[in-house]
Amino acid sequence: QRKKMTFTYKLDDANPDDMNMRERAFDRMPMREMRKRDRRNTENFNFENTNKDGVVTRVNFHVSDISDDDLKRMPYVEGPKFEISDFNLVPQFSSGKVLLMFNMPSKAASEITLSDSQGKTLWTEKSVSSVFSKSFAMGLNGVYYLKVRQGKNIAIKKIMKEE
Helix, strand or coil, X not given: CCEEEEEEEECCXXXXXXXXXXXXXXXXXXXXXXXXXXXXXXXXXXXXXXXXXXXXXXXXEEEEECCHHHHHHCCXXXXXXXXXXXXXXXXXXXXXXXXXXXXXXXXXXEEEEEEECCCCEEEEEEECCCEEEEEEECCCCEEEEEEEEECCEEEEEEEEEEC
């Protein structure tokens, strides 16, 4: 059952004399339905480092399964999905690199690819282990896609980096 909520708000550029107020009604989903929709297997990694001079550096990563819209924009991706587990991204502040680690369901041969939001491949690695670890430079803030292919199976994660 959906409920309606109405908010009254004042526009920032409104004339203070006429109090240009607006009302807008929003459809409101029940909380449990909203949680199901917004919880796309997400993880947040927030790091802070203070160097010897007292300079603070912050790095945040938001990792989620990709949406159907993201999938449509990617070059031809097909295959049954599988889950990677124990996913971790850890910035290495002294080297400026990021350490990526995760587990795969089996020791089958795999191909791991990281690409940017434009679809440009940044690196590709092959692995025959169920555990993957790689340290690499992840430059600018933005959206990245991690694609893991094991045989015909595929796992794709969307990574948003923000400093």
